[in-house]
Amino acid sequence: MTKAIVIRSLGGPEVLKLEDVVLEAPGPGEVQIRQAAVGLNFIDVYFRTGLYKTELPFIPGKEGAGIVTALGEGVTEFAVGDRVAYASADGAYTAERNVATRHLVRVPDGISLETAAAMMLKGMTAQYLLLQTYQVKPGSVILFHAAAGGVGLIAGQWAKALGATVIGTAGSQAKIDLALAHGYDHVIDYGKEDFAARVRELTDGKGVDVVYDSVGKDTFPKSLDCLKPRGLFVSFGNSSGPVEAFNMGLLAQKGSLFATRPTLFAYIATREALDACANSLFDIVQSNKVRININQTYPLADAGRAHTDLETRKTSGTTLLIP
Ligand code: NDP
Structure with missing residues (x-):
């Protein structure tokens, strides 16, 4: 078992409820990770309210970072103990989870897991907007x-x-x-x-x-x-x-x-595109030209309060949920 936020009906922040959920062994092509942090994104609000559609019930969130704890069948590109992060895998609001390896990148040594969880979705979005959708120069x-x-x-x-x-x-x-x-x-x-x-x-x-x-x-x-x-x-x-x-x-x-x-997910749809986008983000952060501001941190159980603050324009920079 593990702890996760589960949405059973669409609505306001009050529908975000912490529950005990079953954690299966990772399936073929998946790894299991213990999450250090989960990134909060405005897209999580769109799914909670129903502006973007998905089936109920669901665990919200697309972004997180953690340590690999188990490997599913056929996984050779990641090992137990690897520090990994993702920005496109539904079901992020949880302490532990299984993730298909196609979503994952390894986090470089100089970047903390908290910073990775805060920046993957927002930072790769900045990357494709400024360097791919239009080439800013x-x-x-x-x-x-x-x-x-x-x-x-x-x-x-x-x-x-x-x-x-x-x-x-x-x-x-x-x-x-x-x-x-x-x-x-x-x-x-x-x-x-x-x-x-x-x-x-x-x-x-x-x-x-x-x-x-x-x-x-x-x-x-x-x-x-x-x-x-x-x-x-x-x-x-x-x-x-x-x-x-x-x-x-x-x-x-x-x-x-x-x-x-545009949407980020179309710009990181292949392994090559994801690696190129993530590496470009890692490079600019490691050069210190871009600093990642984690301006709000909430326990995972308080995801509702975090959503309220994001929607009522109280937040700035990035926000983390800590399992
Ligand atoms: P932000 O931290 O930017 O929060 C949203 C901000 O929007 C608020 O802080 C507020 O800033 C401003 N805002 C203006 N009007 C409103 C309103 N009526 N209600 C709430 N906020 C308002 O969120 P994120 O960084 O997570 O995401 C930023 C935007 O980028 C979102 O719209 C998100 O959906 C989008 N996005 C799109 C992606 C894509 O690939 N298409 C990927 C990632 C994000 P202020 O108070 O200064 O006005």
């Missing part, structure tokens, strides 16, 4: 919404290291100050200011090359007004609710824009 001018969040603080530092001018948005003065200390050149309080008008001012009327928008409903379609002609709109989240259907003609009206709606 010296001279690029970008807008990144929710700059002080988990993905936001990593992306700001990484984009600065790539030589970009980095504009962010955040919802309070404390978050603005935090983002300014993590790579952002300018941070706009989007609760108080017209962020599109301010972006125009900051770019001498030109607009930015790319907008990274995880806020969704509340920042659309205004995010399109921040772009230069033929700029790229990257919609990658729904923190305020999903973007509603819109007429493609809007992209023509706003300047022949491009738009994409």
Whole structure:
């Protein structure tokens, strides 16, 4: 047996309940791990509320790190005692679990398991957004919404290291100050200011090359007004609710824009892609150009409180659940 958070009905944070669950031996192609930490992500909220669909009951969470304690049949690429982490394996909110090896990477010696659990999903997201969806380079001018969040603080530092001018948005003065200390050149309080008008001012009327928008409903379609002609709109989240259907003609009206709606899971779907993305993240963290801020830690049993704090915009940086 082990302890896990189980969701038996969709709803608010109160549906996250700690239970004793059976831990089977690892199946073929799986390893068993004892988790040091579990990463909290906004996607966990979407599954809890039912915005993203899955079958009930389920153990939420996609990200964690721990030590391999047993090997299933046919596993040769990992050994008992290995330090491993993952960002795409459903069922993370638990003390011990089985994971298919296709999700796993080995954590380098210089990186703690807690840091790995905090950064795999958010850090690999920053990686593909800045280096694959669009190639940020010296001279690029970008807008990144929710700059002080988990993905936001990593992306700001990484984009600065790539030589970009980095504009962010955040919802309070404390978050603005935090983002300014993590790579952002300018941070706009989007609760108080017209962020599109301010972006125009900051770019001498030109607009930015790319907008990274995880806020969704509340920042659309205004995010399109921040772009230069033929700029790229990257919609990658729904923190305020999903973007509603819109007429493609809007992209023509706003300047022949491009738009994409990516997910991390499509960018790490093969072993080669996962290793390349994870190694790129490990390299930038080990170079100290990107620091991982674990700003909130909760016992696994308090996952409901952690969800409340994330949804009510009380958190900044990354958040861990400790089994
Ligand atoms: P964050 O730590 O960034 O938390 C979300 C932040 O969004 C809040 O802190 C808040 O910052 C801002 N926000 C704006 N409006 C709202 C609202 N109405 N309700 C709640 N928050 C709001 O979370 P994560 O780092 O875990 O994820 C960031 C976003 O990126 C999420 O939307 C997530 O779904 C998305 N994502 C997408 C991935 C993909 O591949 N497509 C992968 C990983 C994450 P403030 O107070 O400053 O406004």
